[in-house]
Amino acid sequence: MTVLVTGGAGYIGSHTVLALAEAGEDVVVIDDLSTGFSAYLPEGVPLFIGDAGDENLLEGVIAQHDIESIIHFAGSVVVPDSMRDPLGYYRNNFTTARNLLNVAVKRGISRFIFSSTAAVYGNPDQVPVPEHAPTRPLSPYGSSKLMTEIMLHDVACAYGMQYVTLRYFNVAGADPQARIGLATVGATHLLKIAVEAATGQRAKIDVFGTDYPTPDGSCIRDFIHVTDLSQAHHSALAYLRNGGASTTLNCGYGRGYSVLETVDAVRRVSGRSFAVQYAPRRPGDIMTMVADTGRIRGLLDWRPQYEDLETIAAHALAWEDKLFRERHGELRHAVSA
Ligand SMILES: NC(=O)c1ccc[n+]([C@@H]2O[C@H](COP(=O)([O-])OP(=O)(O)OC[C@H]3O[C@@H](n4cnc5c(N)ncnc54)[C@H](O)[C@@H]3O)[C@@H](O)[C@H]2O)c1
Ligand SMILES: O=c1ccn([C@@H]2O[C@H](COP(=O)(O)OP(=O)(O)O[C@H]3O[C@H](CO)[C@@H](O)[C@H](O)[C@H]3O)[C@@H](O)[C@H]2O)c(=O)[nH]1
Numbered sequence: 001m002t003v004l005v006t007g008g009a010g011y012i013g014s015h016t017v018l019a020l021a022e023a024g025e026d027v028v029v030i031d032d033l034s035t036g037f038s039a040y041l042p043e044g045v046p047l048f049i050g051d052a053g054d055e056n057l058l059e060g061v062i063a064q065h066d067i068e069s070i071i072h073f074a075g076s077v078v079v080p081d082s083m084r085d086p087l088g089y090y091r092n093n094f095t096t097a098r099n100l101l102n103v104a105v106k107r108g109i110s111r112f113i114f115s116s117t118a119a120v121y122g123n124p125d126q127v128p129v130p131e132h133a134p135t136r137p138l139s140p141y142g143s144s145k146l147m148t149e150i151m152l153h154d155v156a157c158a159y160g161m162q163y164v165t166l167r168y169f170n171v172a173g174a175d176p177q178a179r180i181g182l183a184t185v186g187a188t189h190l191l192k193i194a195v196e197a198a199t200g201q202r203a204k205i206d207v208f209g210t211d212y213p214t215p216d217g218s219c220i221r222d223f224i225h226v227t228d229l230s231q232a233h234h235s236a237l238a239y240l241r242n243g244g245a246s247t248t249l250n251c252g253y254g255r256g257y258s259v260l261e262t263v264d265a266v267r268r269v270s271g272r273s274f275a276v277q278y279a280p281r282r283p284g285d286i287m288t289m290v291a292d293t294g295r296i297r298g299l300l301d302w303r304p305q306y307e308d309l310e311t312i313a314a315h316a317l318a319w320e321d322k323l324f325r326e327r328h329g330e331l332r333h334a335v336s337a
Contacts, residue, residue: 002026002065003237004109006052006100007073008045009036011182012115012171015230016071018042018180023234028065030057031074040180053096058103069111069240070104071233072097075144078188079119079284082141093144098151105159111240112152112163113233118222118250118289120146120167127256128222128292131167131248138284149248156246164236164244166229169252169291173225173312174319181319182226191223191313194263195320198270205274207259209281218259220288222252225306225315235300247299252291253307265313 003020007013008029013036020027021042028046031038038047046065050057052074061067075093076082082089097114104112119142120135137143149165156163172191174181182192197205210217232251257265263276296302306312 001068002028004028004030004061004065004067004070005073006030006070007036007075007115009033009038009041009047010073011184012168012226012229013073014040014180015175015226016073016233017045018175019227019230019234021045025234026065028061028067030061035077035184037183040183051096053099055099055103058100059107062103062107062109067107067109069113069237070100070109071113071237072100073115075115077141079139079141082139082144086140089140089144090147093141094147094151097148101152101155105155105161110161111237112156112161113236113240114148114152114163114165116145116149116165116167116248117142118167118169118252118291120149121289123286124289127288128254128290129250130292131250131295138286153246161246162240162244163246164240165248166232166236166251167248168229169222169224169250169289171226171229172223173227173306173315175227176306176315178315178318178322181316181323183323190221190259190262191266191316192320194266195270195313195316197274198266198272198317199320199324201324203275204277205263206277206279207263208279208285210260210278211281212287214258214288216258216260219285220256220258220290221262222254222256222290223262223309223312224252225304225312227315228304228306231304232296232300232302235302239300244299247295249296249299250291250293251296252293253304254291254293255307256288256290257309262309262313265309266317269310269314270317
């Protein structure tokens, strides 16, 4: 019984592959390495380099491995890019998933876990946001994920598939042993930018908007540690294997931190000071995004371990220090599960 992980060489995918491999699961990965890194896969995990929407490739992988479930991470993830290139985003997020589901249905693979996003909610009417809140995405990225959610639901109803759609809130941090982490060059995530500043790779960090009607004027986010999120995937798999009904789950902790609090946490754990500049609001930003986590905590046997913001910041920083030294030729990379 093997789990097929698409996009398994990416940031969240590689942490999930590591968690599955450490739990003794058989895993195979399909990744086109457009933003992923083959070196971040544990030794012995087969990697098929190619498009997760290539039906011939998928048929070949399924012919060689006894695939029991699919976890689908592969996709394009940068919100502003999706505004410039909506067709590219609909192709890589929606059409890829459509082809993957087509092969899954043909080959009788009946368990599917899908990476969705809090971006499907758009500006929420209520915070914390429950799963039944209205979905009003503000970007083609969010729309492409919502369309895929709807397609998955329809496919599951028609062909008897069971699925879990996981809506991630703000994913951050790195493997606590710093074996892997976020390595994307030019990443735009707040915590990544802050640890780049703390490691001297940036002169300063801009805080986009300090005039919001929040306690300190900056936006508020619900950060989830990538290792806890990877464990949520394993728990979702166990839930489906136990016959759990198809469902959609928010993935966060239900606790919001402001942008300024987050930057302060990086300053504290690093003990390094860096310049913080107040900048205008970033277009399209949602003011407050915090998950209602009642459903995931009630349905899954999931025990997050790294809910503390300083722990998330410390792990992101340790990884960034290592990545910086690797990229400057002082270290070589090796992952062992
Ligand atoms: N990082 C976040 O904060 C966040 C939040 C919400 C949802 N998500 C979703 O989680 C998933 C993983 O995101 P990530 O942050 O790890 O990004 P990432 O870019 O690190 O990972 C994506 C992986 O998919 C691969 N890929 C892309 N298109 C492919 C294709 N057509 N075929 C095969 N491989 C392909 C890339 O090479 C990469 O390894 C995405 O679906 C993303 O939309 C991420
Ligand atoms: O240099 C920076 C970077 C970010 N921010 C602010 O920090 C907050 C968080 O921004 P960011 O880390 O870019 O995340 P989001 O825009 O909240 O989006 C993330 O979280 C979404 C789910 O909630 C995912 O869908 C997206 O892919 C993911 O990037 C926002 O208020 C930004 O304006 C800054 O002030 N300065």
